[in-house]
Amino acid sequence: MRDVAFGQYYPTGSPIHRLDPRAKLIFSLLFMIFIFFAKSYTAFLYVFIFLTIVTVVAKIPPKIVLKSLKLILFLLIFTGLINLFLYDEGRLLASWWIFTITDKGIDFTIKLALRLALLVIGTNMLSLTTTPMELTDAIESLLKPLKYIKVPVHDLAITMSIALRFIPTLMDETDKIIAAQKARGAAFDTGKVHERVKSLVPVLIPLFVSSFRRADELADALDARCYNATKNRTKMKKLKFSYRDLIAFLILAVLIVLIMLDCYLTKAPSDSLFFGTDYYIVNLFKSWIG
Amino acid sequence: MKAIHISGATLEYKTQTGGIVRALNNVSLDVEEGEFIALLGHNGSGKSTLAKILNGLLIPRLGEIEIFGVNTKDISKIFEIRSNIGMVFQNPDNQMIASIVEDDIAFGPENLGIPREEIIKRVDWALEKVGMSEHRTSTPFKMSGGQKQRIAIAGILAIKPRIIVFDESTAMLDPQGRKEVLEVAKQLNKEEKITIIWITHYMDEAVDCDRIAIMNDARIVAIDTPQNIFKRTELIESCGLDLPLPLSISNSLKSQGIDLQGEILTENALKEEVCKILK
Numbered sequence: 089m090r091d092v093a094f095g096q097y098y099p100t101g102s103p104i105h106r107l108d109p110r111a112k113l114i115f116s117l118l119f120m121i122f123i124f125f126a127k128s129y130t131a132f133l134y135v136f137i138f139l140t141i142v143t144v145v146a147k148i149p150p151k152i153v154l155k156s157l158k159l160i161l162f163l164l165i166f167t168g169l170i171n172l173f174l175y176d177e178g179r180l181l182a183s184w185w186i187f188t189i190t191d192k193g194i195d196f197t198i199k200l201a202l203r204l205a206l207l208v209i210g211t212n213m214l215s216l217t218t219t220p221m222e223l224t225d226a227i228e229s230l231l232k233p234l235k236y237i238k239v240p241v242h243d244l245a246i247t248m249s250i251a252l253r254f255i256p257t258l259m260d261e262t263d264k265i266i267a268a269q270k271a272r273g274a275a276f277d278t279g280k281v282h283e284r285v286k287s288l289v290p291v292l293i294p295l296f297v298s299s300f301r302r303a304d305e306l307a308d309a310l311d312a313r314c315y316n317a318t319k320n321r322t323k324m325k326k327l328k329f330s331y332r333d334l335i336a337f338l339i340l341a342v343l344i345v346l347i348m349l350d351c352y353l354t355k356a357p358s359d360s361l362f363f364g365t366d367y368y369i370v371n372l373f374k375s376w377i378g
Numbered sequence: 379m380k381a382i383h384i385s386g387a388t389l390e391y392k393t394q395t396g397g398i399v400r401a402l403n404n405v406s407l408d409v410e411e412g413e414f415i416a417l418l419g420h421n422g423s424g425k426s427t428l429a430k431i432l433n434g435l436l437i438p439r440l441g442e443i444e445i446f447g448v449n450t451k452d453i454s455k456i457f458e459i460r461s462n463i464g465m466v467f468q469n470p471d472n473q474m475i476a477s478i479v480e481d482d483i484a485f486g487p488e489n490l491g492i493p494r495e496e497i498i499k500r501v502d503w504a505l506e507k508v509g510m511s512e513h514r515t516s517t518p519f520k521m522s523g524g525q526k527q528r529i530a531i532a533g534i535l536a537i538k539p540r541i542i543v544f545d546e547s548t549a550m551l552d553p554q555g556r557k558e559v560l561e562v563a564k565q566l567n568k569e570e571k572i573t574i575i576w577i578t579h580y581m582d583e584a585v586d587c588d589r590i591a592i593m594n595d596a597r598i599v600a601i602d603t604p605q606n607i608f609k610r611t612e613l614i615e616s617c618g619l620d621l622p623l624p625l626s627i628s629n630s631l632k633s634q635g636i637d638l639q640g641e642i643l644t645e646n647a648l649k650e651e652v653c654k655i656l657k
């Protein structure tokens with residue numbers, strides 16, 4: 089079993105794993121923004137190719153990558169159905185009561201699902217290739233300028249680090265308390281919903297009590313280890329941008345340029361069903377056939 | 379210069395019900411640099427409170443404490459004191475702040491603003507001292523109590539203290555873990571000349587230290603070499619402590635008229651003496 093402390097992290101030691109976590113964080117943000125400029129199937133194909141390259145370089149099995157979709161499957165289907173049946177612009181293909189299916193509706197539904205799926209897969213890449221601790225360091229480093237407006241960036245980072253550190257410990261403890269309460273005859277998985285919720289109280293109370301005691305001891309341990317001794321705190325692990333980050337950025341930049349070209353430069357007539365490059369490809373295809 | 383000088387320390391806690399508990403009652407103690415001192419006492423006798431006044435986590439109402447000549451009341455020097463006197467607590471889980479071993483060990487020196495290269499050297503050195511070098515980049519969560527506690531010790535060592543206080547650091551460990559941790563403490567005392575205050579209520583951990591101090595009801599009631607302390611059987615028992623097992627066995631053998639020589643504190647000594655008689 090992998091360690092809960094590492095979240096979804098999938099260690100392979102690939103070049104992508106070794107990118108500067110700050111770079112990965114920024115890349116993910118850029119990806120999230122620019123995927124909303126992808127409006128044609130061609131653009132989605134670019135994104136797909138990009139993500140395939142990332143997956144291969146990161147040496148992560150496609151199965152693991154697709155697993156993130158499971159969580160949003162319900163959302164995908166639900167929003168898909170609503171859009172499909174309630175979208176009423178475009179050429180009518182079928183209709184029943186208030187439900188209509190139009191060609192633009194189908195187009196819109198597919199694109200929305202694609203966009204959502206690619207967005208989730210893309211941002212999930214970050215947690216598959218970066219440990220939560222690296223992310224904490226990255227956030228601390230990126231927020232550093234806020235120090236000058238008196239935001240306690242370092243305290244926040246330590247708090248985050250401690251929170252991460254205690255997740256497995258508290259999960260373990262919760263298991264133990266549940267086992268202890270079960271041994272006394274408590275039932276957690278039978279009964280009505282409000283009974284089940286009520287049965288959690290004897291778990292939560294000991295958990296809180298012990299957490300407060302832990303916090304007390306932790307505070308002493310922090311003080312004993314000279315916490316706050318100097319404002320000029322140093323860091324053992326120094327994040328450093330390298331040529332790798334530059335290469336990764338260039339590849340991402342190519343994707344962004346392609347998406348933007350497709351979005352703004354390739355003009356399709358506004359009455360066409362197809363957008364951007366798709367329009368030209370479809371026309372090319374038509375003339376080739378007929 | 380004395381490593382630790384305590385004179386007349388008195389400290390009370392307020393309880394939640396509004397009462398007052400006296401945890402230290404006119405306690406005085408002097409410790410020379412390089413000594414290994416065991417502090418024994420039953421539950422609630424004030425041992426942890428004594429530990430916490432040493433690095434200024436608590437300031438006593440009366441009395442003075444000096445660590446290498448620096449008074450703990452001097453707020454401006456509190457971090458000088460804390461970098462001179464490290465503290466290892468009972469529960470290893472509650473003293474670790476990072477999920478990766480090396481990050482946790484680096485925490486102390488980072489707080490002190492030590493340069494990066496020096497921190498890396500210290501982490502290497504500390505891990506080696508506690509025999510955990512191969513676990514540098516792992517996460518402590520799945521480790522045994524003894525291993526976790528050794529990492530906690532490494533985290534203290536990285537501060538380069540001249541004194542380390544162990545406050546019942548073996549209480550939550552299995553026998554194997556207890557042995558490991560005590561071994562590390564003894565080694566640090568011998569090789570690095572670090573002064574050790576070893577708080578425990580396991581008698582057998584105290585047998586080969588330099589001096590034993592016994593606490594009872596907020597006072598230090600005796601402080602002497604193990605040989606001399608263990609002669610005072612009634613005192614030990616009246617303080618709610620047990621004699622080390624080999625000693626209590628040899629005492630009962632003696633009372634049966636068997637002629638054992640000297641004060642027998644360890645299993646080996648007991649074995650040798652019994653063998654002599656049997657030959």
Ligand SMILES: Nc1ncnc2c1ncn2[C@@H]1O[C@H](COP(=O)(O)OP(=O)(O)OP(=O)(O)O)[C@@H](O)[C@H]1O
Pocket residue numbers: 391392393394399400401419420421422423424425426427428546
């Ligand atoms: N924060 C506190 N508030 C109130 N009373 C306290 C507090 N901490 C300790 N005490 C009381 O002070 C006395 C001494 O406590 P201390 O923790 O120093 O004992 P100890 O020898 O370390 O015991 P143990 O072996 O249980 O660790 C005890 O009676 C305890 O109940």
Ligand SMILES: [Mg+2]
Pocket residue numbers: 425426427545546
């Ligand atoms: Mg205690």
